[in-house]
Amino acid sequence: MNKSSYFARDLSAWTYAILLLIITPDLCIGSPYIDKFDEKLLIKPLPSGHVYTHFQFVVQKDLNNNDEHDFRHFRLFPRSLGEIIFEHQVQELHFSLTQGLWRYEKWGYPVRSAAPGAELWALFKSNASEIDSNWKKLTHVLSGQFCASLNFIDDSNTAVPKLSFRPEGVMPLDYPYNSSFARYSALPREIVCTENLTPFRKLLPCGAQVINYV
Numbered sequence: 001m002n003k004s005s006y007f008a009r010d011l012s013a014w015t016y017a018i019l020l021l022i023i024t025p026d027l028c029i030g031s032p033y034i035d036k037f038d039e040k041l042l043i044k045p046l047p048s049g050h051v052y053t054h055f056q057f058v059v060q061k062d063l064n065n066n067d068e069h070d071f072r073h074f075r076l077f078p079r080s081l082g083e084i085i086f087e088h089q090v091q092e093l094h095f096s097l098t099q100g101l102w103r104y105e106k107w108g109y110p111v112r113s114a115a116p117g118a119e120l121w122a123l124f125k126s127n128a129s130e131i132d133s134n135w136k137k138l139t140h141v142l143s144g145q146f147c148a149s150l151n152f153i154d155d156s157n158t159a160v161p162k163l164s165f166r167p168e169g170v171m172p173l174d175y176p177y178n179s180s181f182a183r184y185s186a187l188p189r190e191i192v193c194t195e196n197l198t199p200f201r202k203l204l205p206c207g208a209q210v211i212n213y214v
Helices: 078-089 131-146 192-202 211-214
Strands: 002-012 016-026 036-045 050-062 090-100 117-124 180-187
Touching: 016 078, 016 192, 050 078, 078 090, 078 131, 131 180, 131 192
Parallel strands: none
Antiparallel strands: 002 016, 002 050, 016 090, 036 050, 090 117, 117 180
């Protein structure tokens, strides 16, 4: 079992920008239990003259049945995120920040889409207790982690999705998917700024080197 941290930054001449973080469990058979890091870059000219640039960084941390000892040793996977998902019993986490408007009618579909502003949804482990309490604590700690106003998420703007936002990672056979363990919220007025970019860069094993070169 491993945790994959997926970080993407989309820029189209700064007309549209996405900061996207995804943490999902994946199936890994015969793994040597080592961290892995992979990065990709997609550059695509658009009909309007803009250039679509998509950075993808994937960090994998192999876990042994979510043993707590696995969250005490980190090499490539960011320790700050590892401690957050362990302490709050998170099975899967999706967080995005966007700025601008992606013009689907002119540019087609991007590699990954995201709602306007800040969007956060999490799936907690099926053996987790006090889901609402964990969700509240998770939003507050992520607010500090990414310098975003996620602390404004409360019961009034939180939803429990029944049919949408299905898990993208591997679910344990002994704990099938249960929508009551999922929570979703969005803050449309929260946009990307430079203070959000710095925390994302710190999560990468390569630091800011790749982005600075571009």
